Amino acid sequence: MSATKSYRIASIPGDGIGPEVVSATIQVVEKLAKTLGTFDIEFDHIPWGTAYYKETGKYVSEDCLDTLRKYDAGLFGAVGAPDVPDHISLWGLLLALRGPLQLYANVRPVKTFPGTKCPLNTATKGIDWMLVRENSEGEYAGQGGRSHVGQPWEAATEVAIFTRHAIERIMRFAFETAQSRPRKLLTVVTKSNSMRNGLVLWDEIAASVAKDFPDVTWDKMLVDAMTVRMVGKPDSIDTIVGTNLHMDILSDLAAALAGSIGVAPSSNLDPTRKNPSLFEPVHGSAFDITGKGVANPVATFWSAAEMLIWLGEKDAAAKLMSCVENVCSAGILTPDLGGTSNTQGVVDAVCAEIEK
Amino acid sequence: MSATKSYRIASIPGDGIGPEVVSATIQVVEKLAKTLGTFDIEFDHIPWGTAYYKETGKYVSEDCLDTLRKYDAGLFGAVGAPDVPDHISLWGLLLALRGPLQLYANVRPVKTFPGTKCPLNTATKGIDWMLVRENSEGEYAGQGGRSHVGQPWEAATEVAIFTRHAIERIMRFAFETAQSRPRKLLTVVTKSNSMRNGLVLWDEIAASVAKDFPDVTWDKMLVDAMTVRMVGKPDSIDTIVGTNLHMDILSDLAAALAGSIGVAPSSNLDPTRKNPSLFEPVHGSAFDITGKGVANPVATFWSAAEMLIWLGEKDAAAKLMSCVENVCSAGILTPDLGGTSNTQGVVDAVCAEIEK
Ligand SMILES: CC(C)[C@H](C(=O)O)[C@@H](O)C(=O)O
Ligand SMILES: CC(C)[C@H](C(=O)O)[C@@H](O)C(=O)O
Numbered sequence: 001m002s003a004t005k006s007y008r009i010a011s012i013p014g015d016g017i018g019p020e021v022v023s024a025t026i027q028v029v030e031k032l033a034k035t036l037g038t039f040d041i042e043f044d045h046i047p048w049g050t051a052y053y054k055e056t057g058k059y060v061s062e063d064c065l066d067t068l069r070k071y072d073a074g075l076f077g078a079v080g081a082p083d084v085p086d087h088i089s090l091w092g093l094l095l096a097l098r099g100p101l102q103l104y105a106n107v108r109p110v111k112t113f114p115g116t117k118c119p120l121n122t123a124t125k126g127i128d129w130m131l132v133r134e135n136s137e138g139e140y141a142g143q144g145g146r147s148h149v150g151q152p153w154e155a156a157t158e159v160a161i162f163t164r165h166a167i168e169r170i171m172r173f174a175f176e177t178a179q180s181r182p183r184k185l186l187t188v189v190t191k192s193n194s195m196r197n198g199l200v201l202w203d204e205i206a207a208s209v210a211k212d213f214p215d216v217t218w219d220k221m222l223v224d225a226m227t228v229r230m231v232g233k234p235d236s237i238d239t240i241v242g243t244n245l246h247m248d249i250l251s252d253l254a255a256a257l258a259g260s261i262g263v264a265p266s267s268n269l270d271p272t273r274k275n276p277s278l279f280e281p282v283h284g285s286a287f288d289i290t291g292k293g294v295a296n297p298v299a300t301f302w303s304a305a306e307m308l309i310w311l312g313e314k315d316a317a318a319k320l321m322s323c324v325e326n327v328c329s330a331g332i333l334t335p336d337l338g339g340t341s342n343t344q345g346v347v348d349a350v351c352a353e354i355e356k
Numbered sequence: 357m358s359a360t361k362s363y364r365i366a367s368i369p370g371d372g373i374g375p376e377v378v379s380a381t382i383q384v385v386e387k388l389a390k391t392l393g394t395f396d397i398e399f400d401h402i403p404w405g406t407a408y409y410k411e412t413g414k415y416v417s418e419d420c421l422d423t424l425r426k427y428d429a430g431l432f433g434a435v436g437a438p439d440v441p442d443h444i445s446l447w448g449l450l451l452a453l454r455g456p457l458q459l460y461a462n463v464r465p466v467k468t469f470p471g472t473k474c475p476l477n478t479a480t481k482g483i484d485w486m487l488v489r490e491n492s493e494g495e496y497a498g499q500g501g502r503s504h505v506g507q508p509w510e511a512a513t514e515v516a517i518f519t520r521h522a523i524e525r526i527m528r529f530a531f532e533t534a535q536s537r538p539r540k541l542l543t544v545v546t547k548s549n550s551m552r553n554g555l556v557l558w559d560e561i562a563a564s565v566a567k568d569f570p571d572v573t574w575d576k577m578l579v580d581a582m583t584v585r586m587v588g589k590p591d592s593i594d595t596i597v598g599t600n601l602h603m604d605i606l607s608d609l610a611a612a613l614a615g616s617i618g619v620a621p622s623s624n625l626d627p628t629r630k631n632p633s634l635f636e637p638v639h640g641s642a643f644d645i646t647g648k649g650v651a652n653p654v655a656t657f658w659s660a661a662e663m664l665i666w667l668g669e670k671d672a673a674a675k676l677m678s679c680v681e682n683v684c685s686a687g688i689l690t691p692d693l694g695g696t697s698n699t700q701g702v703v704d705a706v707c708a709e710i711e712k
Contacts, residue, residue: 086549087556095550119478119587144516144553154520156554160500164510191601193442194451197500198512200443227583227609228617231475245547249605253583261584 006040007311010071010276014049014093016285017295018077024297024347025075025304031351032320039313043075048093050081059092065100065275073307074278077300078285091142094280098135099142101275103268104166105173106135107306108251108282113298115328115337116259123234127258130181130239132174133247135268137166138198140244162198162243167205173271174241175213181238186218189226189242189250202243226250230257255282262336265302267310277310279303293342296334298324301350323353362396363667366427366632370405370449372641373651374433380653380703381431381660387707388676395669399431404449406437415448421456424632429663432636433656438643447498450636454491455498457631459624460522461529462491464607464638465662469654471684471693472615479590483614486537486595488530489603491624493522494554496600518554518599523561529627530597531569537594542574545582545598545606558599582606586613611638618692621658623666633666635659649698652690654680657706679709 011026013019026043033041046067048060059079061067068074079093080086097103112118112126120127141161148154171188178186188206192199203220210218221229223246230237230253242250255264264282281299289295301324308317327349333339334346341349367382369375382399389397402423404416415435417423424430435449436442453459468474468482476483497517504510527544534542544562548555559576566574577585579602586593586609598606611620620638637655645651657680664673683705689695690702697705 080549085556087552090549091552120475121477122475139514140550142552144551146553146557152520154557156518156557158495158516158518158551158554160514160516162512162514164508193436193446194496194601194604195500195514196443196447196498197502198514200441201502201510201512224605224608227605228612231609231612245550248550249580249583252580253587253609256584256587 004038005312007042007072008070009041009043009307010046010068010074011043012046012048012074013077014079014285015081015089016078016287016290018049018079018285020290020293020295020343021281021297021300022075022077024343025300027347028301028320028350028354029304031354032316035354036316036319038316044071049079050084050089053084053089053092059089060096064097068097068101068276071276072311073276075300075304075307076278076280078281078283080285082287095140095142097278098268099140101270101278102136103270103275103278104134104136104170105269105271106133106247107131107177107267107269108133108254108264109306110251110254110258110264112258113260113263113328114325115331115333115339116263118257118259120231120234120257122232125235127234127254129237129254130177131247131251131254132170132177132239132241133251134166134170134242134244137161137163138244160198162201164201164205167202168209169271170241171205171209174239175209175216175218178216178218178239179213183238184216185238186216187226187237187240188218188220189223189240189246190220191223191246193222223250227253230254251282260337262296263298263302265299265306267303267306269310277307279307293344294335295343296336297343297346298328319354323350326353360394361668363398363428364426365397365399365663366402366424366430367399368402368404368430369433370435370641371437371445372434372643372646374405374435374641376646376649376651376699377637377653377656378431378433380699381656383703384657384676384706384710385660387710388672391710392672392675394672400427405435406440406445409440409445409448415445416452420453424453424457427632428667429632430634431656431660431663432634434637434639434641436641451496451498453634454624455496457626457634458492459626459631459634460490460492460526461625461627462489462603463487463533463623463625463662464489464610464620466607466610466614466620468615469619469684470681471687471689471695472619474613474615476587476590476613478588479613481591483590483610485593485610486533487603487607487610488526488533488595488597489607490522490526490598490600493517493519494600516554518557520557520561523558524565525627526597527561527565530595531565531572531574534572534574534595535569539594540572541594542572543582543593543596544574544576545579545596545602546576547579547602549578579606583609586610607638616693618652618690619654619658621655621662623659623662625666633663635663649700650691651699652692653699653702654684675710679706682709
């Protein structure tokens with residue numbers, strides 16, 4: 001076999017355990033590419049993050065969007081450091097890319113993974129959900145301010161912005177996602193009982209986009225009631241779509257209910273493919289375990305598999321995931337999942353599986 | 357014994373199963389007052405709700421605030437009807453009272469109640485939390501709008517407003533609540549990594565109010581991570597405080613994790629006692645079971661017990677709750693909890709317990 005395709009990936013390890021899980025993943029993906037021989041893949045190191053910020057005063061380079069546009073995709077680790085306020089680091093790097101690159105679909109598959117246990121006794125078969133998060137606006141529009149700072153009458157605002165354009169494109173994406181899955185089931189999360197503007201618009205667009213997908217069964221659910229359903233009737237759920245903040249919350253909850261946030265992947269997609277999409281573990285920089293070599297690399301492996309699917313390498317992704325699942329099933333797990341392996345131990349085991 | 361105190365309560369049954377659970381509760385509380393003989397209590401019926409709206413065009417009377425101010429407290433059922441948009445009914449009644457009456461502390465005790473089962477296998481002793489929700493501003497400020505309605509470039513806003521005054525008073529209330537509980541443990545929920553104005557102010561005020569409560573152990577947690585902790589480490593939690601929307605979501609989740617939202621009570625308090633406080637079950641109007649006589653009255657019983665505590669009748673409240681717990685422990689439960697009793701059956705059993 002000779003390599004037919006070749007991909008260049010921007011590797012942005014970032015902070016905390018980011019470098020550990022990203023380097024683990026690069027080892028595994030390079031082994032996969034070499035073993036399969038069906039594609040070439042190359043990772044370029046991009047040093048953005050808190051160290052870069054301390055040197056340059058910025059989390060990313062001035063030409064960061066152009067830099068990224070040279071790549072087929074990005075693999076991101078984590079951002080955030082104990083000595084920088086979170087809103088500076090996150091808006092400096094992660095949120096500085098999601099919006100400007102119009103990576104409007106944040107996709108988070110959630111399932112009870114080998115090696116994790118669903119903590120719910122209401123889920124008969126474990127959990128297998130697909131979460132779609134609007135990733136470009138809403139509560140993360142980044143607007144608002146503070147007036148009379150420090151005075152007893154100080155007032156601050158957070159302004160959420162919802163546009164028909166952005167809601168329509170994410171709704172369409174969510175219906176397509178639901179349509180592509182066996183159960184063809186979509187729940188649209190809303191809060192239009194208390195949010196009378198943007199969320200009412202959200203509801204209206206759901207109803208109108210739904211007409212184009214007669215084969216998808218859909219319902220609407222208030223975000224608060226949705227948590228009750230996730231806990232009480234997990235089997236009734238398949239694909240979920242919601243706003244930037246609602247799905248931020250529900251996707252963490254979903255990962256916890258499935259068994260562990262330590263394995264949860266996240267894809268920041270530009271479905272128009274004008275810009276490279278970014279793939280990242282849901283977990284953060286986890287400074288408490290940084291440098292100890294015990295970070296769980298599974299979420300980043302899974303993120304890389306999602307990246308391979310996005311690039312068109314479905315078979316390679318399937319192979320990678322089955323190797324990772326075998327290793328986890330065999331109990332080769334990091335301490336967060338109750339195992340005794342370290343990061344490199346998991347990497348070596350997955351590489352060995354790939355070669356089998 | 358002769359009655360020493362006398363209370364007048366505004367009964368606002370509202371819509372759906374509201375009238376069923378409120379009338380059940382009035383029977384039980386009247387029986388309690390008569391049996392104990394330590395206080396008098398009188399309920400006046402106030403007809404606000406969807407029927408009233410259909411007759412008058414408004415959910416409440418023009419002079420609703422003055423009307424309520426004549427009472428010592430209000431007992432509220434539910435609002436919302438299938439043929440009126442939720443945002444009209446809820447802002448028409450519930451949200452029209454919480455803000456204007458400055459019922460700024462929404463308090464929701466959550467525990468694994470007799471007759472309910474905690475669905476989590478991570479909670480060794482079931483759940484026993486106290487949730488405090490900012491109830492007067494934030495994401496429920498009610499501001500925002502829609503521009504270019506129906507055009508492809510339509511944009512809508514939802515404007516959350518946070519004031520130092522309102523954050524300070526709820527934070528103080530939450531620290532006092534935590535202080536009054538055996539574990540003296542408070543978690544302040546935030547989202548200041550992505551919300552850079554109001555939520556940063558929220559964090560600053562938490563840190564400053566904390567200084568006045570050196571005996572309270574407190575920490576800060578992002579709302580998304582908090583769901584993970586609630587699922588994974590329920591025993592590490594005692595009192596929680598958060599914004600109007602965050603706690604709307606977390607309180608439903610908490611009730612579901614504890615065992616059932618069907619028993620969850622909610623107090624809308626004005627801690628300055630300038631205005632009467634309002635007590636209500638967390639569940640809504642539940643039109644699917646309305647009129648069938650099977651609504652679970654326990655959340656409203658519990659809400660009435662919270663009302664009695666607020667009025668100063670601690671012993672009566674304790675008596676009421678122990679009777680309700682005995683009835684639930686004996687398996688006299690409505691169908692939502694897996695029982696075969698109807699609403700009146702539960703009422704009769706609790707009344708019989710009270711007389712014992
Ligand atoms: C790190 C943070 C800004 C981010 C978010 O809130 O979106 C994270 O929680 C996530 O879910 O990707
Ligand atoms: C009915 C609705 C407006 C309300 C809210 O969102 O506050 C409810 O969910 C609650 O928790 O009291």
